[in-house]
Amino acid sequence: MQRCLPVQVGCAAACDVLQKNGIVAIPTETVYGLAAKATEEHAVLKVFAAKGRPADNPLICHIADIERAAEYGELPPEFFALGARFWPGPLTLIVKHRGGIAPSVIANTGKVSFRIPQHEHIRELIRDVGVPLAAPSANRSGTPSATTAEHVARDFSEEMVPLILDGGASMHGIESTIVDLTPLEEGKPAYLVREGAISYEELSALVPLKRVQKLEEGMTVSPGLKHRHYAPQGSLKLFYGNIDTMSVDIQQQAGAKTVVIAASEMLEDFPESLQVLDGGPASDPRVAAHRFYDLLRHCDSLGATQIFCMTWPTDSAIGRALRQRQEKAAGLI
Ligand code: TXA
Ligand code: MG
Numbered sequence: 164m165q166r167c168l169p170v171q172v173g174c175a176a177a178c179d180v181l182q183k184n185g186i187v188a189i190p191t192e193t194v195y196g197l198a199a200k201a202t203e204e205h206a207v208l209k210v211f212a213a214k215g216r217p218a219d220n221p222l223i224c225h226i227a228d229i230e231r232a233a234e235y236g237e238l239p240p241e242f243f244a245l246g247a248r249f250w251p252g253p254l255t256l257i258v259k260h261r262g263g264i265a266p267s268v269i270a271n272t273g274k275v276s277f278r279i280p281q282h283e284h285i286r287e288l289i290r291d292v293g294v295p296l297a298a299p300s301a302n303r304s305g306t307p308s309a310t311t312a313e314h315v316a317r318d319f320s321e322e323m324v325p326l327i328l329d330g331g332a333s334m335h336g337i338e339s340t341i342v343d344l345t346p347l348e349e350g351k352p353a354y355l356v357r358e359g360a361i362s363y364e365e366l367s368a369l370v371p372l373k374r375v376q377k378l379e380e381g382m383t384v385s386p387g388l389k390h391r392h393y394a395p396q397g398s399l400k401l402f403y404g405n406i407d408t409m410s411v412d413i414q415q416q417a418g419a420k421t422v423v424i425a426a427s428e429m430l431e432d433f434p435e436s437l438q439v440l441d442g443g444p445a446s447d448p449r450v451a452a453h454r455f456y457d458l459l460r461h462c463d464s465l466g467a468t469q470i471f472c473m474t475w476p477t478d479s480a481i482g483r484a485l486r487q488r489q490e491k492a493a494g495l496i
Contacts, residue, residue, distance in 0.1 A: 166316065166321055166325065166326060166327060167312050167316060167327045167329050168326065168327070168328060168329065169328075169329050169330075170189075170190055170282065170284045170285070170328040170329060170330040171284060173326065173328045173329075174284055174287060174288045174291070174328070176326060177189070177288055177326055177328055178288060178291045178292055180325060180326050181198065181199065181200055181206075181288075181292045181296070182200075182292060184199070184200060184203050184205060184206035184209075185199070185206070185209070185325060185326075186198060186199045186206065186209050186210055186213065186323075186324060186325075187199075187324070187325075187326045187327070187328065188301045188309075188312070188315040188319070188324050188326070188327040188328065189280075189282075189285050189288070189296070189298060189301075189328050189330075190282055190285070190312070190328055190329065190330025190331070190333065191225075191280040191281070191282060191285065191298075191330075191333060192252070192253060192280065192281040192282065192333060192334040192335055193253045193280075193333060193334075193335050193336075193337060193338050193339050193359060193360075194300045194301070194302075194308040194309060194310050194333050194335075194336065194337070194338055194456070195300065195301040195308075195309040195310065195311070195312070195314065195315050195333065196223075196225065196280075196296075196298030196299065196300060196301055197210050197213065197214060197298055197299060197300070197301040197315075197319075197324065198210075198225065198296040198297065198298040199296065199297055199298075200292060200294050200295075200296065200297070201222070201224045201264050201265060201268050201294060201295040201296060201297035202263060202264060202265055202294045202295070203265055204265040204266060204267055206265075207222065207265045207267045207268050207297050208267055210222065210297065210298075210299065211267060212323075213319055213323040213324060214299060214302070214303060214304045215303055215304045215305075216299060216304045217304070217390060218267065218270060219270050219271070220270060220299075220390060221268060221269050221270035221272055221274070221275075221276065222267075222268045222270075222276075222297040222298065222299050223255050223276045223277070223278050223297070223298060223299070223339070224264060224268065224275060224276060224277050224278075224295035224296070224297055225277075225278055225279070225280055225285070225289060225295060225296045225297075225298050226277055226278075226279055226289060226295045227279065227286040227287070227289040227290045228279075228290070229242075229243065229246045229247075229250065229279065231295070232258075232277045234261070234263060235260065235261055235262065235263045235264050235275055235295065236258040236259065236260060236261055236275045236277065237258055237259040237260075237261055238258055239258070239344055239347050239348070241344055241347060241353065241369065241370045242256055242258060242344060244369050244370070245342070245366065245369055245370060246279070248369060249361055249365075250278075250279040251279040251280055251281045251286065252279070252281055252360075252361065253278075253281075253335055253338075253339040253340060253359045253360045253361055254278065254339055254340050254341075254342070254359075254361050254366075255276050255277065255278040255339045255340065255341040255342070256276065256277055256278070256341075256342055256344055257274050257275070257276040257341065257342065257343040257344060257345060257356070258274065258275060258276075258277070258344050258345060259273065259274060259275075259345055259348070260272075260273055260274055260275040264295070264297075265297070268297045274343070274345055276341065277295070278339055281334075282330055284328075284330070285328075285330075288328075300338060301314075301315045301318070301319075301324075302314070302315075302318055303318050303319075304390075305390070305391045305392060305393075305394055306318070306393070306394060306395070307393050307394070307395060307455075307456040307459040307460050307463075307492070308338060308393060308456045309456070310332055310333040310336045310453075310456050310457055311331070311332050311333070311457065312327050312328070312329035312330075314456070314457070314460060315327050317460075332453070332457075333453075334453075335359065335360045335452065335453065335481070336452050336453035336454065336455060336456060336457075337359055337360065337452045337455070337481065337484045337485060337488060338357065338359055338484075338488075339357075339359045339360075339361075340355070340357060340358055340359035340360065340361040340362075340366070340480070340484075341355075341356040341357040341359075342354065342355055342356065342366060342370070342372065343356050344370070346373075347370070347371075351373075352370075352371035352372050352373040353370050353371065353372050353373070354372075354373055354374075354375050355372055355373065355374045355375060356375055357484075357487075358480055358483050358484045358487060359480070359481075359484050360480060360481050360484065361480060362479070362480030362483075363480070364480075365480070391491075391494070392488075392491045392492070393456070393459070393488050393491055393492035394491075394492050394494065395459040395460070395462050395463050395467070395470055395492065396463045396467075397420070397422070397462055397463070397467040397468045397469055397470045398468070398469055398470070399459075399470045399472060399489075399492050399493040399494075400416075400469065400470070400471050400472070400493065401472055401473075401474050401489055401490065401493050401495070402471060402472065402473045402474065403474050406426055406428065406429055406445055406473065409425075409429065409473060410425070410429055410432035410433055413425075413433075413471050414433065414434070414437065416471070417437055417469075417471065418468075418469055420466060420467055420468040420469060421437070421438070421467065421468075421469040421470070421471055422438045422439075422440065422461075422462045422465055422467035422469075422470050422471075423437060423438065423439040423440065423470075423471045423472075424439075424440050424442040424458050424459075424462070424470065424471070424472040424473065425439050425440070425441070425442055425473055426442055426443065426444060426445035426451075426473055426475075427441050427442070427443060427444050427445070428444065428445050429445070429473070438465060438467075440458050440461060440462070441454075442454060442455075442458060442472065442473060442475075443475075445473075445475070446476065447475075448475035448476060448477075448479060448481050448482035448485050449479075449481050451475045451485055452475075452481050452482075452484065452485040452488075455485060455488065455489070458472075459492065472489065472493075474486060474489060
């Protein structure tokens, strides 16, 4: 069997692998996921092993139909209100676990997270498998997420991941927005754990919501917050401020193995001797988000020891999501 199959033709083979408790890489509108049956501990353990993922970091359960979540989670009315508005789409909701999900998926949190992805074929695949698919981003733990089938193929050997469904480049290129609904039970606002394409403002219209900026002492909101994420091999330095003067700053600090990720408008400001990649238009974080992980991976393939990357405006959800991923990748947060 060929390892990479177009998602339109590969779902039957994927269903077979998953039902035999194997793992399959799947395209989603956010990033690629590494999927296994969420109800089978030993299937899920293969995902942790392939990624090198810390056991204390739970996985998102991907479902096709909102009603199916009730079998595994205790669902407050807000779950249905948010699901009706944003699913299928880049939103993950955390609720109390009722039972049935494998222990490693929830990583001792007592909570389970759900998301309905946008790809019609993937929802069909989930229905065919018959249980939720636990799927973290399909990258080695700590490194940039995968937004194409080629990224996944480069990160994992065929032995680890025998089948990759290819759905082209992920539409958003940045992981889903995550909201923890469990505080609502105690009359407290839900937590915005991670911002993605869906904004704080859009969610706040439907549910009382608090941002979690940083993991504080004693807080167990989402174990993923404390781990290193998205990091390229070279050291990443971010540049803020005025793009008219930035190229001078960058040139002064650049070394022999520096690769620059600059806004499209800046490309001509650099000498040819410097390796410069087009991060997207300065005013459009959507394009920049879509390219970000691919560019970090490109820097790695060029052997960059230092990556200088510009930043994009944060006046939109995707802009804030991109900035958060950039700062996390740079080790600033
Ligand atoms: O867009 C996405 O969310 C992608 C696609 C594949 O769906 N998935 C993704 O998974 O980004 P991952 O594992 O890279 O990030 C999921 C985050 C982790 O930080 C994890 O700690 C948190 O979600 N999370 C998942 N389940 C949780 C739970 N039960 N309680 C608390 N946090 C949870
Ligand atoms: Mg991830």
